[in-house]
Amino acid sequence: MTLSVAASLALAQDAPRSPVLFNPQNAAQLEQDSRDAWQKPAEVVTSLELRDGDVIADIGTGSGYFVPYLSKSVGSAGRVYAIDIQPEMLAFVQRKVAELNLNNVTTVLSQEADTRLDRESVDLAFMVDVYHELGSPGSLLSNIRTVLKPDGRLTIIDFKADKAADRVGPPLSHRIPKERLIAEVEQAGFELTETIELLSYQYFLVFTGKPAAPAATSIGSQ
Numbered sequence: 001m002t003l004s005v006a007a008s009l010a011l012a013q014d015a016p017r018s019p020v021l022f023n024p025q026n027a028a029q030l031e032q033d034s035r036d037a038w039q040k041p042a043e044v045v046t047s048l049e050l051r052d053g054d055v056i057a058d059i060g061t062g063s064g065y066f067v068p069y070l071s072k073s074v075g076s077a078g079r080v081y082a083i084d085i086q087p088e089m090l091a092f093v094q095r096k097v098a099e100l101n102l103n104n105v106t107t108v109l110s111q112e113a114d115t116r117l118d119r120e121s122v123d124l125a126f127m128v129d130v131y132h133e134l135g136s137p138g139s140l141l142s143n144i145r146t147v148l149k150p151d152g153r154l155t156i157i158d159f160k161a162d163k164a165a166d167r168v169g170p171p172l173s174h175r176i177p178k179e180r181l182i183a184e185v186e187q188a189g190f191e192l193t194e195t196i197e198l199l200s201y202q203y204f205l206v207f208t209g210k211p212a213a214p215a216a217t218s219i220g221s222q
């Protein structure tokens with residue numbers, strides 16, 4: 001039996017994957033100076049055109065590599081929720097936040113499919129190198145859809161699944177091809193609004209929630 005592309009994608013999204021979580025004992029690896037050259041954290045954050053007062057959810061924050069850049073970009077009236085399912089990662093972030101005296105950052109211990117944020121409270125959900133670790137991306141994406149404000153955005157950066165981009169990052173077999181990721185995220189109620197060409201080893205995508213379908217009207221209703 002052969003399946004259509006759409007049917008295969010539906011099955012791929014429903015079937016839980018076997019996630020391999022980044023080992024918190026290696027959190028310092030995420031902070032290596034050599035990463036800055038290809039990760040371009042300041043340029044990544046600048047390209048998102050954040051505003052003073054914005055609320056950001058850094059989902060899968062890890063060591064909080066992006067946290068100082070995000071914190072600066074939203075100012076003292078804004079807030080960065082540094083979210084992870086591994087408490088050891090959050091302990092690492094808390095030390096960094098204290099050292100750098102970042103007053104607009106809150107750490108949140110989340111669950112695999114639940115960011116534990118309030119409904120319609122977030123301007124930007126930001127996920128870097130996390131998607132390929134998700135066991136059930138559809139469930140987490142549904143939660144993200146509910147916590148985003150109506151005009152909120154979801155940014156996903158993850159490793160390209162081609163040999164040419166293999167110099168850094170997880171093994172090729174753990175990566176999610178860009179086209180498959182886009183199809184899965186769109187299936188969860190988002191639409192791709194921007195592809196930012198900045199990074200050599202990762203794709204950088206911006207999504208917004210699809211408008212809700214208009215309620216069906218019954219024949220004869222006015």
Ligand SMILES: C[S@@+](CC[C@H](N)C(=O)[O-])C[C@H]1O[C@@H](n2cnc3c(N)ncnc32)[C@H](O)[C@@H]1O
Nearest residue numbers: 022030060061062065084085086112128130133
């Ligand atoms: C490779 S690290 C990336 C960390 C950080 N975003 C960065 O770019 O340096 C992936 C992180 O995502 C976290 N993670 C995996 N699944 C998650 C989920 N469902 N919700 C929140 N965090 C998750 C892991 O615990 C890990 O800390």
